[in-house]
Amino acid sequence: MFDLDAITRRAQAAKEKALADLHQSLENLEKQTETLAPAPEQPDEPAAAPEASPAPQVEILGQTFGPEEMARLAADQAQLQQMVDQKVAEAAMGNLNFMMDQLLGEDMGVLMAAMETLSMDDEEEYEDRPFDEAREQELYTLLEDTMARLDALPEPEPVSYGSDRDRWERFGILLSGIISLLNDHDLDSLSVEEHLPVLEQKIASLVRSSWGISGRGELLEMLRYLSQEGYTLRYQLYAEAASPQELLDGDEDEEEQDNIARAWRFAQRYREQYSPAFMTGWDVGRAAMLTRWGAYLGWLTENEAVGILWELSQKAAGELTGWREFASSYLFGGLMWKMLCGDGYADSYLTSLADAATNLLAGGGERPGGQWRACPWPARRPIGFSRH
Numbered sequence: 001m002f003d004l005d006a007i008t009r010r011a012q013a014a015k016e017k018a019l020a021d022l023h024q025s026l027e028n029l030e031k032q033t034e035t036l037a038p039a040p041e042q043p044d045e046p047a048a049a050p051e052a053s054p055a056p057q058v059e060i061l062g063q064t065f066g067p068e069e070m071a072r073l074a075a076d077q078a079q080l081q082q083m084v085d086q087k088v089a090e091a092a093m094g095n096l097n098f099m100m101d102q103l104l105g106e107d108m109g110v111l112m113a114a115m116e117t118l119s120m121d122d123e124e125e126y127e128d129r130p131f132d133e134a135r136e137q138e139l140y141t142l143l144e145d146t147m148a149r150l151d152a153l154p155e156p157e158p159v160s161y162g163s164d165r166d167r168w169e170r171f172g173i174l175l176s177g178i179i180s181l182l183n184d185h186d187l188d189s190l191s192v193e194e195h196l197p198v199l200e201q202k203i204a205s206l207v208r209s210s211w212g213i214s215g216r217g218e219l220l221e222m223l224r225y226l227s228q229e230g231y232t233l234r235y236q237l238y239a240e241a242a243s244p245q246e247l248l249d250g251d252e253d254e255e256e257q258d259n260i261a262r263a264w265r266f267a268q269r270y271r272e273q274y275s276p277a278f279m280t281g282w283d284v285g286r287a288a289m290l291t292r293w294g295a296y297l298g299w300l301t302e303n304e305a306v307g308i309l310w311e312l313s314q315k316a317a318g319e320l321t322g323w324r325e326f327a328s329s330y331l332f333g334g335l336m337w338k339m340l341c342g343d344g345y346a347d348s349y350l351t352s353l354a355d356a357a358t359n360l361l362a363g364g365g366e367r368p369g370g371q372w373r374a375c376p377w378p379a380r381r382p383i384g385f386s387r388h
Contacts, residue, residue, distance in 0.1 A: 129344050131262060136339075139346055140269065143335050146354045147328040153361045155324050155372075158379040165310075167375075172309025174360075174375055175288035175316060178330055181356040185292075187371050190305060192296050200297065207293050216299040223287055223294075223308060227315065230283035231333045236276035238267035255342060263340040274332065280319040281326040282333020284312045317378040326377075327357035 129135055161167045169190075177187060185192040193199045208214050213222055241247050244261040252260065288309060295305035320326050331353050338346035356369075363369025 131258075131339070131342060131344070136262065136265065139335060139339070139350075142347055142350055143331060146331060146350060150324050150327050150331075150354065150357060150361075153324060153358065155322055155361060156376040158322060158377040161378045168310055168313050168378075169306055170375055171317075171378060172288060172306070172313045173292065174371055175285055175309070175312060175326075176292050177360045177371060178285060178327070178353055178356045179289045180292075181360060181369060182352060190292060190295055190302060192292050195296075203293055204297055207290075207297070211290070213290075216294070219290065219294045219299050223290060226283045226287040226290070227312065230279065230287075231336065232276045232279040232283055235267055235279050235333075235336065238264050239271035239276070241267075259340050259342045262342070263336055266336050266339050270332075277319045278329055279333050280316060281329025282337075284316045285326070285330050288312050313378070317380070320377075321380075322377040323357075323361055323372040327354075327361070330357070 161171070173187060173190060176185075179185075180187050180192065183192075193203065211222060213219050238247065241264060244257070244264040247260050247264060248257065291300065291305050291308045291312070294300040295302060300308070316326065320329060331350055334353055335346060335350060338349055343349070359367065359369030360372040361369075362373065363371075364373065
């Protein structure tokens with residue numbers, strides 16, 4: 001669970017510091033412009049800091065902010081962004097490149113991270129509704145209907161990859177496709193974004209806020225968990241438990257007990273239909289995204305990241321049969337996660353995931369996506385290959 005108060009306090013402190021720095025910088029600039037003539041415009045100078053992607057930021061802050069907090073933060077962000085844009089323009093006119101480094105420091109990254117959350121569709125409004133029996137049934141129906149629509153999408157037949165490491169590397173990158181597409185990340189190479197200070201700070205802050213990962217050691221431990229245990233094991237334990245009380249350790253408060261009972265009911269509903277291996281897409285997809293983030297931030301070498309993606313690829317290809325099943329697995333795990341978190345925006349989350357998966361399978365041309373369709377799923381190995 002995230003400490004919303006701590007995140008909000010840190011965001012407010014970062015905002016206040018950024019505004020104070022801007023004010024001081026403006027005073028310094030005014031003093032310098034009194035004695036320095038403006039430098040000629042430099043067409044190759046860096047432009048203003050890239051705006052944050054408008055695409056939904058899934059699994060970044062776990063939707064910790066409610067509508068009122070988001071409205072307030074959005075207003076603060078707009079005011080701060082206006083000041084940043086004005087400051088950058090003035091810095092460019094004065095040929096003061098050092099101002100960019102000052103503006104794009106750690107505190108700015110923390111502030112931007114705190115303002116990121118899952119965007120809602122412009123044409124739909126979702127309510128943060130409390131969970132009850134009717135609510136759970138609605139989410140089950142939404143999940144099943146969405147998975148059925150995904151299963152009806154066309155998908156190329158699996159093909160043999162053999163020992164083609166380039167093809168396996170491409171497949172490993174595409175395992176991060178859902179989150180990458182929602183965050184407008186690059187899917188053509190291992191690197192998720194261009195290496196700019198503002199983007200590096202932003203992603204580092206987002207990974208720290210959403211996963212509690214601040215460096216290499218924590219990243220490797222999380223990747224170990226996702227590849228060896230993850231929700232595959234959690235779902236198995238919840239499905240095998242005779243009651244939710246068997247899953248408690250005695251330290252949970254009433255809300256946590258309700259969340260565990262809700263996730264237990266989820267596992268009980270589907271345990272005969274889906275085995276624990278069906279959670280592979282949810283675990284592997286997130287691990288692939290973390291691997292790419294880790295490589296981008298320098299916590300993993302390129303060779304290490306490629307090796308980890310190769311292992312994740314073997315796991316996905318051994319347990320699942322295609323991109324449609326992978327996408328359904330991701331939605332399946334995502335809903336159990338939201339139920340365990342008690343997140344009232346679970347319906348909008350599922351919708352965002354399904355839209356991304358649809359674009360990856362059916363996109364192309366003027367429509368974004370299509371990367372999964374262009375990369376068929378690896379064919380299963382010959383009889384005799386052990387999946388376990």
